[in-house]
Amino acid sequence: MIVVKDIWKTFGGKSVLNGLSLEIPRGETLVIMGRSGCGKSVLLKIITGLIAADAGEIWFDSTEISRLKAKELNAIRQKIGMLFQSAALFDSMTVAENIAFMLDQHTKLTQAEMRKVVDEKLSLVDLEGVQELRPAELSGGMRKRVGLARALAFNPEVILYDEPTTGLDPVTCNEINQLIRDLHEKLQVTSVVVTHDMHSAFSVATRMAMIHEGKQIAYGAPDEILNNDDPILQQFILFGAPDQILNMENPVLQEFIGRQDRGAHGELAL
Amino acid sequence: MNHHFPTDERSGGFRILLKSRLHNTLSEIGKAWTLFFQTLVQIFRPPLQLELLTKQLLLVGFNSLSVVLVSGFFTGMVLGVQGYIQLKPFAVEGSVARFVCVSVVKELGPMITAFVLAGRIGASITAELSTMKVTEQIDALEVMGTNPVKYLVVPRFLACAIMLPTLTIFSTFAGIAGGFIAVVSLFDVNGHFFLLEVQRNLFVASVLVSLIKATSFGMAIAAVGCYKGFSISAAGGAEGVGTATTGSAVISLIAILVLDFVLNHILFNILGWV
Helix, strand or coil: CEEEEEEEEEECCEEEEEEEEEEECCCCEEEEECCCCCCHHHHHHHHCCCCCCCEEEEEECCEECCCCCHHHHHHHHCCEEEECCCCCCCCCCCHHHHHHHHHHHHCCCCHHHHHHHHHHHHHHCCCCCCCCCCHHHCCHHHHHHHHHHHHHCCCCCEEEEECCCCCCCHHHHHHHHHHHHHHHHHHCCEEEEECCCHHHHHHHCCEEEEEECCEEEEEECHHHHHHCCCHHHHHHHHHHCCHHHCCCCCHHHHHHHHHHHHHHCCCCCC | CCCCCCHHHHHHHHHHHHHHHHHHHHHHHHHHHHHHHHHHHHHCCCCCCHHHHHHHHHHHHHHHHHHHHHHHHHHHHHHHHHHHHHHHHHCCHHHHHHHHHHHHHHHHHHHHHHHHHHHHHHHHHHHHHHHHHHCCHHHHHHHCCCCHHHHHHHHHHHHHHHHHHHHHHHHHHHHHHHHHHHHHHHCCCCHHHHHHHHHHHCCHHHHHHHHHHHHHHHHHHHHHHHHHHHHCCHHHHHHHHHHHHHHHHHHHHHHHHHHHHHHHHHHHHHCCCC
């Protein structure tokens, strides 16, 4: 569905993506993990055309989109919904106007038809009766839900989630994770979730990829990721993933746990 | 603690700093012009976005009317008082009406209106757009297939370009009225004579100059305001918004003064308008 081929990106002399390649298969929920600043969010911005890569290709089905003209790129963008880290709701508009924005801009639907779509998308994200509220009147979790409803308004084929659980309390995080799973099942959309929250990652992923220093270092189903022997990946999982899903038989993980125990007794610090 | 650098090293460092500043300034000017031309292109592309334009026209025009009227009125009063005092020793105090009229129409009407709008509207455009940038709202617009220049810049640009000359007309009338009231009430000048002198010195060309200047100032205020709003990095945060807003007001004021000189030179010196 989306193929990222050998993407390079530098900001002010600092290399962020160093030949990153990645496949996002249709119908899957791919979680992209990595430490802060490893280029996860930059990758989403490159996929959506918000920033241009220095080199490399982005394929959306059979179209290479990184060098498309604005009009053609906008046609592709209409197939993509994005939930921003901060939800990025328009402050000056009501919830209903936010959700209907794309319909208002790109279709000739009547006000009544748009209102129907708004109600339908809000019920998909388990929110009702907030149509006339302003974003400032919503809680963090509600803002994310409205952001998601807005992303769904144009019935996208792909939904991109940029750090969907960042800044939320554990209960709301769990609700958002459940929502991502439900939407994947109900709508059969392709989802890309960028996160460093391992609870969220293992909760929603059908596939996972790990980015480190601007390159992909691991890719596979959640089980394969747990059994992967890359030490950087295992360290990431050990410190972030829930204990019950860790594969304690993994020798790399055992080595980390051993080093951590010795560190706790003052012999060796990680 | 004082550091003593060899002269060569110091001048080398200064040269590098100067070069980098110059490079940044030229790069900023280049980007601002790019945004300006993108805006001009987008103005002529459908849709017209009348609803957005009307909203901005009201925001820029109606909400600024009272402050523009008050500023114009008092500027006219000051001109009247100063003009009378300066002209009286030469026994030409009767020309005070001409002095007020020509100054307000050609120079101070558009200038005062532009200054008020640069502080009021230009800064508010920058604050609004930079906040949208920091909170990823401009990215959201783009991802949803909406051109931010068309959606955000064009209505603000047109509103400033339309409302600045409109407000200048009000400010000019207020200025002449201020001069009239000050001179007639404080000095021994006949009101009817003052109005006749104004009428005699109010040329179509002068009004045209005033409107050309006002339109140019309006475009400059909107272009600087929008550029400064867009140029902030998403990581700039609240501090970045504050810096951009202050920068916008300062640059707008300087741009107005520079533009005023250039237009005066072109219109009066090169084209020879009266």
